[in-house]
Amino acid sequence: MSIILDKVNYCYSEGTAYQIQALKDINLEILDGQFIGIIGHTGSGKSTLTQLLNGLLKATSGNIYVDGKDIYDEDYNMRDLRNKVGLVFQYPDHQLFETTNFEDVCFGPKNQGLDRKEIELRAFEALRNVGFPEELYYQPPFDLSGGQKRRVAIAGVLAMKPDVLILDEPTAGLDPAGRDEILGLVARMHKELGITIILVSHSMEDVAKYVDRLIVMNQGEVMYDGAPKEVFPHYKELEAVGLAAPQVTYLMHELKEKGLDVNVNATTVKEAAEDILHALQ
């Protein structure tokens, strides 16, 4: 399933004193099966962009085509779009409401009008896919830890079997262990379920390891769009807009300056370690 954005603009509170242009002339093409990271500092328009992709917000101008169909056509079915493009919001507390975790995950499939058997089957499958411990299935969601809540929230969207899964800052407020677990989970889902994943974050470290395409947003515009290896060499420009390249990028550049012949384009610690070893031999 492909999504094409054509000259998309979005403006909050248009025509008032509080008018903010959140997105400016965005052109993007999101292909099937990609693992995309959207990076930007607070207020760069990345959350707005994700909400446009599943029709929660309507672009002020411009068009969005999903599978070749204009989603702003009058006879386009928005609910259909939301079934295809799943969006997990930043705070799981905003969506957990049922008496048990299992029931909460059932909410999405229930809204899709499936029969009870299929609903439960999907809920089980989704909870298993996010690695949620079985003994907590029938516990209330309000007592869970932050990481577990997030798993339930992701399962709640995953149970709707979307073709594209968007995660808005899935690691916010988690400790390093929880962060690695969630990101590992997302990477595994991409591999095993074969769905397109869009990961929104403001931390380069988070996404560098996993994604195969990186979209850097700045003040409502796409600043860079490419593989991490193509984006990180611009680390000075990234710094200027309040972002940072992964620490290995800095290390490799410094080593290079000091005269060690290393590949400055290494993006992960593992790659860098191998490269440094190779250079020292």
Added chain:
Amino acid sequence: MIRDITIGQYYPAESAIHKLDPRVKLFSTLIYIIALFCFRGIAGFVIITAALAAVIKISKVPFKFMVKGLKAIVILLLITGVFNLLFTPGDITIWSWGPFKLTDAGISNAILMVLRLIYLILGTSLMTLTTTPNQLTDGLEKVLGPLNKIHVPVHAIAMMMSIALRFIPILIEETDKIMKAQMARGADFENGNLIQKARNMIPLLIPLFVSAFRRADDLAMAMEARCYSGGEGRTKMKPLTYDKKDYIAYILDSVFIVLVVAARVFVPFPM
């Protein structure tokens, strides 16, 4: 959609009205409301209109912004207008059909009531637009201070009011986010009959209540951590004091009400 609610919204600007002491603004609003309901005749109306227009001009709040607040009461205005128009007995009946009749008194009553309501909303929203909720409750606390003597917990009431006002935008924003999160899971808040609609609200209300209680808990904790212990012996960082412009405003208020009363006595027509 939900962001369009303008109750208690503050419009930041640099103007003489913004800088007035909140007590002056409360008092002026009271005077204005009294004037609005006791004026009579075209002269009084002109005086009130001129005063309102002048204050709006000085306040630097765009008129467009004020009109937005009127949108919320359009239905109320229509009902008031229509009822007054059709059910007021009068001397001259222009048209009648069953219980409905159009009379001269009906027409003037309808116009008067609708104008009064519009002016009421414009005037009071001007106060909330130019005064931050904090200033407003500060002012109220000071004005109602004497009630402390008869054991009315004025400080507690003022504190509750300012917290409640402060939380309106936060909870509105939260509602917006929760709605979106549930809509992303296929929730439907618009279609269906009344019972279905009420049922569909559950996924919105539960997270909202949970978060409101948590916020209340956090806030209580934060206040206690800073040794908040009620109004007893509490001082203000910015105590309210009157200065020259506040006295001028009081004088203008008095002139205004005297003019309106004089107009009522001497030019009480055509209404």
